[in-house]
Amino acid sequence: MRNNKKLFLITIIFSLFILKSLFANESKTPEFLKTYKPKPDTLIVVVFHPTMYVLESVNALKKAGFIPDNMYIVGVYNTHERADYSKSFKFANSFTKKWIFFNACSKELSPENLFTKNGCYSTFRLIIEKADGAILFGGADIPPYLYGEKTSLLTRISTPFRHFFELSFVFNALGGFQDTSFTPLLQNKPDFALLGICLGEQTLNTGTGGTLIQDIPSEVYNKDSIEDIVQLNKETMHRNPWTAMYPEKGLISYSLHHIKLIKNKLLNNLTVYENQTPLVVSSHHQAVEKTGKNFEPAAYSMDGKIIEAITHKKYPNVLGLQFHPEFKIIWTDHSKVCFEPDGAKNSIADLLKNDDESYSFYENIWKWFFTSVQTNHRTSKEY
Numbered sequence: 001m002r003n004n005k006k007l008f009l010i011t012i013i014f015s016l017f018i019l020k021s022l023f024a025n026e027s028k029t030p031e032f033l034k035t036y037k038p039k040p041d042t043l044i045v046v047v048f049h050p051t052m053y054v055l056e057s058v059n060a061l062k063k064a065g066f067i068p069d070n071m072y073i074v075g076v077y078n079t080h081e082r083a084d085y086s087k088s089f090k091f092a093n094s095f096t097k098k099w100i101f102f103n104a105c106s107k108e109l110s111p112e113n114l115f116t117k118n119g120c121y122s123t124f125r126l127i128i129e130k131a132d133g134a135i136l137f138g139g140a141d142i143p144p145y146l147y148g149e150k151t152s153l154l155t156r157i158s159t160p161f162r163h164f165f166e167l168s169f170v171f172n173a174l175g176g177f178q179d180t181s182f183t184p185l186l187q188n189k190p191d192f193a194l195l196g197i198c199l200g201e202q203t204l205n206t207g208t209g210g211t212l213i214q215d216i217p218s219e220v221y222n223k224d225s226i227e228d229i230v231q232l233n234k235e236t237m238h239r240n241p242w243t244a245m246y247p248e249k250g251l252i253s254y255s256l257h258h259i260k261l262i263k264n265k266l267l268n269n270l271t272v273y274e275n276q277t278p279l280v281v282s283s284h285h286q287a288v289e290k291t292g293k294n295f296e297p298a299a300y301s302m303d304g305k306i307i308e309a310i311t312h313k314k315y316p317n318v319l320g321l322q323f324h325p326e327f328k329i330i331w332t333d334h335s336k337v338c339f340e341p342d343g344a345k346n347s348i349a350d351l352l353k354n355d356d357e358s359y360s361f362y363e364n365i366w367k368w369f370f371t372s373v374q375t376n377h378r379t380s381k382e383y
Contacts, residue, residue, distance in 0.1 A: 029079060029104045030102035030103055031104070032101040032102060033046075033130050033131070036130055042071070043070055043072070043373055044071070044132050044133075045067075045073055045132065045133045045134065045135065045193075045373055046073075046075075046103075046131045046133070046134040047074070047075055047076070047134070047135050048075075048076055048134065048166050048169070049077060049081070049083065049139065049162055050075025050076070050088050050102065051083060051085070051088060052087050053137075054137050055073075055088055055091050055100060056091075056328055057326040057328055058073055058326075060327075060328035060331045060332040060333070061331060061366060063331065063332050064331040064332060064366075066366040066367070066370055067370065068370070071373075072101060073099060073100045073101070074101050074102065074103055075092075075101070076104070077102075077105075077162075078104070078107075078109065078161055078162070078165035079104050079105070079106040080108060080109070080161040081159065081162045082159055082162070083159075083162070085102070088102075105119075105120045105123040105165065107119030107123075109161065109164040109168055110164070111146060111164070114146070114164055114167055114168040114171065115167075115168070115171045115178035115179060116179065116182070117172070118168060120165065120168060120169070121172060124168070124172045124173065125172075125185060127173075128173060128186065128188075128192060131192075132192070132374070132376045132380070133193030133194065133195070133317075133372065133373040133376060134192075135194075135195045135196075135197065135200065136170075136194075136195070136196040136197065136199070136200030137199070137200055137326070138198035138199045138200065138284075138324065139159060139162065139198075139199040140157070140158045140162075140199070141155045141158075141214075141286060142199070142202060142206055142212065142286075143155075143160055144212070144214060146163065146167060146206060147206040147209075147210065147211045151214075152214040152215055154215040154218060155214050155286075163203070166203050166207070167206060167207040170203055170207025170208060171207045171208065172184065172185055173186050173192075173194065174186060174204075174208050174293070174294070174312070174318065175293060175294075176207060176209040176292060176293045177210075177292065178209050186315050186318075189380055190315050191372070191376040191379050192317060192318075192376050193317040193369055194317065194318045195320075196319070196321065197323075197324060197326060198282070198283070198322060198323070198324060199284075200320065201310060201320030201321055201322050202286060202287070202320075204292065204318070204320040205292045205295060205310060205320065206292065207292065208292030208293040208295060209292045210288060210290050210291050210295065212286050212287065212289050213286055213289045213306075214286055215286065216238055216285050216286065216287055216306065230245075233303075234256075234257060235257045235301065235302040236305075237257060238255055238282050238283075238284050238287070239253060239254065239255050239282065239285060240252060240254060240255045242339065242340050249341055250338070251337075251338055251340070251341070252337040252338065252339060253283050254283045254324070254327075254339075254348075255283065256281055256282075256339075256348075256351060257279070257280065257282065257301070257302070258278065258280070258302050259278060259299045259300065259301060259302070259308040259323070260277050260299065261278075261298070261299045261309075262300070265296065265297070265298035265309075265311055266298040266309055276357060276361065277356075278357065278358040278361035278362075279355040279356075279358040280323035281323055281324050281325075281327060281330065281348060281352075282322060282324060283324065287306045288307040288310060288320075288322070294312050294313045294314045295311070295312055295313070296310065296311060297309070298311045307322065308322045309321050317375070319369075325365045327348070329348045329349070330348055330352065331349075334347045334350070335347070
């Protein structure tokens with residue numbers, strides 16, 4: 001009996017030691033980029049705000065074959081963000097071959113020092129120096145005071161420090177109207193691949209001095225009730241209004257609508273047809289209003305009132321998309337979902353595949369991005 005107790009205690013101590021070893025790096029402030037020495041055959045892509053949603057989306061892209069085996073994903077964040085990344089650390093450690101790492105910046109930011117060199121500048125520089133690309137994902141509303149406007153009653157501010165960090169990165173990487181004399185980091189690495197999705201597109205725009213429509217239904221379509229919104233043409237709905245009326249029905253919050261591409265804009269970056277109007281998946285109530293420095297529209301909603309994509313005039317591999325090409329329900333999870341209270345259930349992937357070449361349009365977005373990452377890796381010059 002004594003030997004059994006002793007063996008049990010030894011097993012417990014050994015298990016605790018293993019767990020401590022696994023999470024030792026995450027118990028401190030992780031600094032992968034600071035210690036990483038670039039390798040000629042290894043690609044690095046940074047993802048901001050590396051929540052489980054973000055990492056699961058990235059993993060879905062890997063399973064779908066877009067992310068090559070020689071690519072590391074580095075989750076970058078500011079320690080002052082209101083986010084618990086413990087599940088993300090655990091998820092990253094669950095793979096036999098580790099390919100997800102983390103890098104945090106612990107420097108404080110404030111609205112007064114975002115659009116200049118600040119305490120996070122060394123982290124921003126490391127991203128541009130050592131990574132080959134970066135992705136800004138979706139999320140909550142950006143505080144309007146950061147782009148010089150009063151706050152609408154319909155704007156919801158919940159993650160200010162995340163916005164401080166990501167907006168400051170965009171300004172330091174691309175420059176902006178906030179200080180036209182500022183030298184952006186991409187000046188030394190112009191092929192760097194930078195993709196902004198939904199909030200990410202809005203961050204690209206406001207980080208370079210642009211502004212946002214704070215609420216599409218009320219500001220663009222003059223609607224102030226859900227009952228009025230559901231009467232609109234579905235091509236004008238940028239998120240599913242039914243979910244606000246019937247939350248108990250488990251309806252999906254996304255909306256599907258078509259967009260129209262601008263000739264010689266998005267067409268230069270993606271393999272698409274000039275007159276193609278792909279179906280896209282979106283979930284947002286804000287959008288680009290005045291474009292930021294060096295950005296121009298690349299796609300519009302079918303009625304021409306909402307900018308659906310922006311491209312950068314100076315840096316060819318910088319792209320913002322108002323819609324979502326990353327959802328795992330497109331690539332790996334083909335569960336059937338319902339949009340309306342009495343509607344039929346359908347797979348998002350099937351709906352895209354059945355709408356001309358919409359699914360291939362989504363595929364081409366990721367083929368373009370990861371090809372741009374590889375191009376940047378080959379052409380990069382050391383500082």
